Amino acid sequence: MTTAAEKNQSRNHEDIEAIEMPLLTEAMFQRYGYDFRGYAAASLKRRVRHAMQAEGVQTISAFQEHVLHDAEAMARFLDIVSVDVTAMFRDPLFYKVLRNKVVPDLRALPHVRVWHAGCSTGEEVYSMAILLHEEGLLEKSQLYATDLNQRALERAREGIFPLNHMREYTANYQKTGGGEEFSRYYTAKHDSAILRDFLRGNIVWAGHNLVTDGSFNEFQMILCRNVMIYFGRPLQERVHRLIYDSLAMGGMLCLGHGESLQFTPHEKCYEVADRAEKIYRKVK
Numbered sequence: 001m002t003t004a005a006e007k008n009q010s011r012n013h014e015d016i017e018a019i020e021m022p023l024l025t026e027a028m029f030q031r032y033g034y035d036f037r038g039y040a041a042a043s044l045k046r047r048v049r050h051a052m053q054a055e056g057v058q059t060i061s062a063f064q065e066h067v068l069h070d071a072e073a074m075a076r077f078l079d080i081v082s083v084d085v086t087a088m089f090r091d092p093l094f095y096k097v098l099r100n101k102v103v104p105d106l107r108a109l110p111h112v113r114v115w116h117a118g119c120s121t122g123e124e125v126y127s128m129a130i131l132l133h134e135e136g137l138l139e140k141s142q143l144y145a146t147d148l149n150q151r152a153l154e155r156a157r158e159g160i161f162p163l164n165h166m167r168e169y170t171a172n173y174q175k176t177g178g179g180e181e182f183s184r185y186y187t188a189k190h191d192s193a194i195l196r197d198f199l200r201g202n203i204v205w206a207g208h209n210l211v212t213d214g215s216f217n218e219f220q221m222i223l224c225r226n227v228m229i230y231f232g233r234p235l236q237e238r239v240h241r242l243i244y245d246s247l248a249m250g251g252m253l254c255l256g257h258g259e260s261l262q263f264t265p266h267e268k269c270y271e272v273a274d275r276a277e278k279i280y281r282k283v284k
């Protein structure tokens, strides 16, 4: 049973962490330019605790001192904070709806620019390249894949994934309505699946921070899936402004299942193309 003294101690601890967290994010921003000040507090704190454990420090203040003086510790923190969980054809129904509802619109366009904002290690981007290839649209498409995590981007650029993931990715692909042998998209070597070169040709990989960097092109489609879920409300609204400014009229916005345009200032600028799969069309 927790005693009153223990409860008091834990409350004290939380009060101190409530002071330490904003100091930590401010210090990271001042020192490295990474701005986590607007991230959702609870999930950010979980990641800080995880990083503290990995670095062997006891308090957030000690962690702050550690990252301020050691850029490598900051890079390791970035790996933890940029939750890079992803998969090829993640949420297969989303890709099925893209094939059926979005691709017909893309056919009519002279070119297609797609922005994968928060692309992690690239699985989402290569899935799109495969889908566009199968629909005969890859040649006129340019995929811009960005993330704040440079290490994730390096892995993405390589296009080499663990061979043992391919069984899951093949099953996902089949559920999207893909009719090819999935294995034709990669070469197996030892424990790795090396994606075929023709899938990489139309992809531009670049570092881009949704919090601190601006718009850099006009796109016919923007995927920002499972990224804003980690942001606090005001930051989500700022990123929605950036996305809105970067989308062509009639362009499509694709969010993750846990994300929504509802109650954002931009809600009225879009019509719902598919509610369940969180696909929206910019209409004004």
Ligand SMILES: C[S@@+](CC[C@H](N)C(=O)[O-])C[C@H]1O[C@@H](n2cnc3c(N)ncnc32)[C@H](O)[C@@H]1O
Residues within 6 Å of the ligand: 081, 082, 083, 084, 085, 086, 087, 090, 117, 118, 119, 120, 121, 124, 146, 147, 148, 149, 152, 208, 209, 210, 211, 224, 225, 226, 227, 256
């Ligand atoms: C869970 S992954 C999502 C990957 C992919 N979009 C998907 O749905 O499978 C979230 C990604 O968002 C990136 N991210 C987080 N904050 C970011 C920011 N401020 N700017 C750009 N990318 C960010 C992380 O580095 C991470 O790679």
